[in-house]
Amino acid sequence: MSSQTSSPSIVLPGNHGNPIVMEAVNLCKSFKEGSGGELQVLKNVNLTVRAREKIAIVGASGSGKSTLLHLLGGLDTPTSGQVFIDDHEIIRMKEVDRCSLRNRKLGFIYQFHHLLPEFTAQENVAMPALIKGMPPYQAMSKADVLLEKVGMTRRLEHKPAELSGGERQRAAIARAMVNEPQCICADEPTGNLDKATAEQVFRVLLRLNEEYGTSLIIATHDMMLAEQMDIIYAVEDGHLTRQN
Ligand SMILES: Nc1ncnc2c1ncn2[C@@H]1O[C@H](COP(=O)(O)OP(=O)(O)O)[C@@H](O)[C@H]1O
Ligand SMILES: [Mg+2]
Numbered sequence: 550m551s552s553q554t555s556s557p558s559i560v561l562p563g564n565h566g567n568p569i570v571m572e573a574v575n576l577c578k579s580f581k582e583g584s585g586g587e588l589q590v591l592k593n594v595n596l597t598v599r600a601r602e603k604i605a606i607v608g609a610s611g612s613g614k615s616t617l618l619h620l621l622g623g624l625d626t627p628t629s630g631q632v633f634i635d636d637h638e639i640i641r642m643k644e645v646d647r648c649s650l651r652n653r654k655l656g657f658i659y660q661f662h663h664l665l666p667e668f669t670a671q672e673n674v675a676m677p678a679l680i681k682g683m684p685p686y687q688a689m690s691k692a693d694v695l696l697e698k699v700g701m702t703r704r705l706e707h708k709p710a711e712l713s714g715g716e717r718q719r720a721a722i723a724r725a726m727v728n729e730p731q732c733i734c735a736d737e738p739t740g741n742l743d744k745a746t747a748e749q750v751f752r753v754l755l756r757l758n759e760e761y762g763t764s765l766i767i768a769t770h771d772m773m774l775a776e777q778m779d780i781i782y783a784v785e786d787g788h789l790t791r792q793n
Pocket of ligand 2: 614615736
């Protein structure tokens with residue numbers, strides 16, 4: 550009997566037993582409206598993110614996807630509820646500690662690249678590592694490695710204005726990965742690109758994510774992208790509900 554037929558079928562384990570890297574508990578967020586009223590954008594949202602998990606947050610424009618990502622990343626404060634990253638309740642942390650935790654544990658990718666215009670691609674990618682305290686030569690060589698992984702070897706010295714939209718987003722992916730975070734929060738990362746470029750950039754993001762074993766939370770209104778993730782949630786009327 551050949552070894553091929555005798556080998557047992559391999560069942561790949563899911564991510565279910567993996568450690569929790571981020572958790573949102575009863576998150577509520579309201580914004581004051583001009584009329585003096587309150588807009589309740591998120592109502593008692595609960596979310597658990599495990600290591601290596603790929604999560605899509607879908608929903609109509611204005612449904613609260615960005616608001617949720619901002620709260621998860623500690624970029625905004627909920628009206629009530631908690632966000633835990635590892636065992637830290639980020640809202641209770643001092644701003645300086647929260648920034649440090651964000652820098653070490655999370656990576657962010659936005660619809661608009663948010664690269665610093667006066668710096669080269671290599672410097673932009675190295676920036677979070679420099680902020681973390683990595684020696685410059687090491688941060689720059691790490692940036693080189695990541696830019697190579699996203700297919701930008703020949704663009705190291707280019708400034709954002711000299712890069713195409715797809716290249717800017719690939720540089721933004723490399724920057725988000727440079728400190729090897731445990732979770733990437735990506736807010737419509739391909740929303741500003743044409744379809745073919747969006748697919749290329751998305752593939753790069755998934756490949757790097759896989760390679761580094763990073764969790765990924767992606768806000769998107771593109772169901773084609775969402776369906777490539779493990780879990781899909783929808784935000785509707787302030788509630789987060791699982792779709793699959
Ligand atoms: N800083 C803010 N002040 C007031 N309203 C806001 C603010 N940020 C977002 N909103 C409102 O909250 C709702 C959800 O916005 P957002 O999270 O950006 O939605 P999405 O990302 O799903 O398009 C929208 O109605 C938006 O106008
Ligand atoms: Mg948004």
